[in-house]
Amino acid sequence: MAASHYKYVIIGGGVAAGYAAREFVRLGVKPGELAIISREEVAPYERPALSKAYLFPHGFARLPGFHVCVGSGGERLLPQWYSENGIELILNTEIVNADLSAKALASSTDRTFSYDILIIATGSTVLRLIDFGVEGANANNIFYLREIDDADKIVEAIHAKKHGKAVIVGGGYIGLELAAALRINDLHVTMVYPEPWCMPRLFTAEIAAFYEGYYANKGIKIIKGTVAVGFDTNDIGDVTAVRLNDGRVLDADIVVVGVGAKPLTTLFKGQVIEEKGGIKTDGYFKTSVPNVYAVGDVATFPLKLYHKLNRVEHVDHARKSAEHAVKAIKASERGQNLGEYDYLPFFYSRAFDLSWQFYGDNDGKTVLFGDDNPSSAKPKFGTYWIKGGKVVGAFLEAGSPEENKAIAKVARLQPPADELELLKKEGLSFASKF
Numbered sequence: 001m002a003a004s005h006y007k008y009v010i011i012g013g014g015v016a017a018g019y020a021a022r023e024f025v026r027l028g029v030k031p032g033e034l035a036i037i038s039r040e041e042v043a044p045y046e047r048p049a050l051s052k053a054y055l056f057p058h059g060f061a062r063l064p065g066f067h068v069c070v071g072s073g074g075e076r077l078l079p080q081w082y083s084e085n086g087i088e089l090i091l092n093t094e095i096v097n098a099d100l101s102a103k104a105l106a107s108s109t110d111r112t113f114s115y116d117i118l119i120i121a122t123g124s125t126v127l128r129l130i131d132f133g134v135e136g137a138n139a140n141n142i143f144y145l146r147e148i149d150d151a152d153k154i155v156e157a158i159h160a161k162k163h164g165k166a167v168i169v170g171g172g173y174i175g176l177e178l179a180a181a182l183r184i185n186d187l188h189v190t191m192v193y194p195e196p197w198c199m200p201r202l203f204t205a206e207i208a209a210f211y212e213g214y215y216a217n218k219g220i221k222i223i224k225g226t227v228a229v230g231f232d233t234n235d236i237g238d239v240t241a242v243r244l245n246d247g248r249v250l251d252a253d254i255v256v257v258g259v260g261a262k263p264l265t266t267l268f269k270g271q272v273i274e275e276k277g278g279i280k281t282d283g284y285f286k287t288s289v290p291n292v293y294a295v296g297d298v299a300t301f302p303l304k305l306y307h308k309l310n311r312v313e314h315v316d317h318a319r320k321s322a323e324h325a326v327k328a329i330k331a332s333e334r335g336q337n338l339g340e341y342d343y344l345p346f347f348y349s350r351a352f353d354l355s356w357q358f359y360g361d362n363d364g365k366t367v368l369f370g371d372d373n374p375s376s377a378k379p380k381f382g383t384y385w386i387k388g389g390k391v392v393g394a395f396l397e398a399g400s401p402e403e404n405k406a407i408a409k410v411a412r413l414q415p416p417a418d419e420l421e422l423l424k425k426e427g428l429s430f431a432s433k434f
Contacts, residue, residue, distance in 0.1 A: 003112040004111070004112070005113070006032070006033060006034060007030075007116045007117065008029070008033055008034045008115065008118075009037065010036045010037070011121060012038065012123055012264075012296075013036055013037070013039070013040050014038075014047060014121065014123045014318070015044060015045075015046060015315055015318045015322075016123070016321065018045075019322040019323055020119060021034065021036060021085075022069055023326035024087075029085075029086070029087070031085075035088040035089075035115075036087065037107070037113065038090065039092070039093065040092075040147060041092055042091070042148060043077065043079040043091075045063060045066055045067050045148065046066045046071035047147075047315060048315050051151075051181065052350055052351075054148075055155060055158070055181035055185070056181070057184060057186075064078055064079075093109065093111065094108045096108045096267075100268065100292055101271070102114075103115050103118070116291060117329060118292045118293065119293045120268065120287070120294040120295070121298070122263075122267070123264060124297040124313060125146060125261060126144040126145070126146050126260075126261050127261060128144060128257070129169070129257055135231065136230050136231030136239070137231060139231050139238065139255075140233070140237045140239060141238050141253065141254050142239055142255045143257070144257050145258065157254050158254070161187070162186070163187065163188070164187055165187065165188045165190070165250075165251050166182045166188065166190070166252065166255070166256065167190050167192060167228075167256075168190070169192050169242070169255060169258070170191075170257060171192075171199065171200075171222075172258055174258025175256075175258045176199065176215075177351050178256045178258060179191050179215065179351075180352050182254070182256070183215075184352070187253075188219075189219070189220045190220070192223045192242070192250070193224060194227045195225075198212055202362055206366070207368075207395065210373075210379065213375070214352070214374040214379075216374075217375060218352060225246075226244045226245055226248070228242050228243065229243055230242075238253075263279075264298065265278065273288040274300070275309060276311050278294070278297070278298050278299055278311040279294040279299055279300060280309070281299045282302065282340075283301065284341070285321060285324060285325035285341070295324075296317065296322065297311070297312075297318065301321070301341060303343060303345070304340060304341065304342045304343070305342065305343070305360075305361075305412070306361055310345075312345060314346070314347055317343060320341075320343060321341065344360065344411060345361065346359050346408070354397060355399075356395065356397040356399075357399060358393065359394055360385065360391075360392050360393030360411030360412075361393045361411075363393070366383050366384065366385055367420050367423045367424045368383050369383070369425075370382055370397075380397060382397065382399070382427065382428065384423060386420065389416055390414040390415065390416055390417065391414055393411055394408075394431065396428070406434070410431040410434050415433075415434060
């Protein structure tokens with residue numbers, strides 16, 4: 001069978017693919033030049049919706065409501081948009097072999113593809129407890145959340161186990177957002193994680209204390225410093241309990257695991273240079289192989305602002321890196337110059353009535369300001385990170401759009417801040433100066 005040939009091929013049908021497609025169309029891609037090959041059954045959608053509004057008991061989100069690019073305030077790209085713009089959206093198709101030297105791809109259904117330029121946008125996959133040999137980890141009603149099928153299964157379990165007991169294994173993004181969603185659904189929720197506080201990759205102990213206190217006030221039990229070592233089941237294979245390594249046993253009707261993710265780079269092993277767990281790129285997202293680009297979770301790229309290589313797992317970077325790579329491709333074709341990717345790290349989350357944003361680098365000394373009492377009627381607080389006498393990062397809970405823009409600007413500009421007590425006293429007013 002002859003290979004289907006395209007000028008541009010994107011492997012992966014997630015957020016990055018959708019934003020890349022929009023940028024290609026904006027820059028004048030011709031009908032038949034671009035194909036997106038996705039293992040999923042649906043057109044690219046905004047993945048953050050799955051851990052938030054998708055699980056709400058009322059006013060929940062469903063497709064087509066959150067197809068890209070609504071997450072950044074843009075036009076919603078419905079499935080027909082791709083065909084209307086001459087893009088072949090190839091769904092339910094998993095690429096199982098990639099020969100980058102031959103510019104050839106093969107799917108699990110023996111369909112083959114060739115290309116002139118390839119964009120790797122395969123994203124990440126969740127880490128599963130079964131891979132670590134945890135006893136009983138293949139029981140029914142143990143869930144992970146990465147794709148819309150996963151969210152559908154969790155919704156079904158919520159309805160089947162009304163007012164039941166849920167255990168969240170993990171205290172990061174997924175753990176915190178899913179714990180809130182399940183509690184809103186009136187389940188009894190317990191969180192379990194090994195770290196001394198939640199979200200340790202970003203939060204300080206002071207920031208985490210607020211969220212742990214707030215969750216406790218919502219009726220969520222938190223158990224820190226221990227891990228799940230096994231699961232008990234009934235005679236039909238449903239999970240009934242979670243066994244912890246400190247000897248405790250937690251009753252469970254539903255278990256949701258969020259213990260991290262790993263970039264999907266297996267197809268390209270030995271063919272591209274890798275670093276820090278991802279595919280190494282330059283400031284235009286070019287890999288070590290000519291005409292092959294990598295974006296989103298899989299890319300280890302130069303973080304220009306901090307003069308270091310980094311890999312970022314967040315939707316904001318997935319969107320912006322995809323757009324920048326397409327701009328770079330089209331600029332190169334036209335003999336034009338494009339500046340290197342100059343990304344300001346950005347993370348955010350929403351749970352219950354809370355909403356925080358973070359910009360920059362969480363490195364150095366910290367200064368906490370504002371009302372961080374989890375029992376306050378309207379808590380509002382933030383943190384600055386100071387390194388080398390400069391503010392390099394800023395976090396804000398309950399900020400207005402204008403205030404969030406202010407902390408983003410201060411993280412980008414990195415103004416001097418030598419007097420920490422004065423910085424604490426000034427709080428948000430410090431950021432508003434810039």
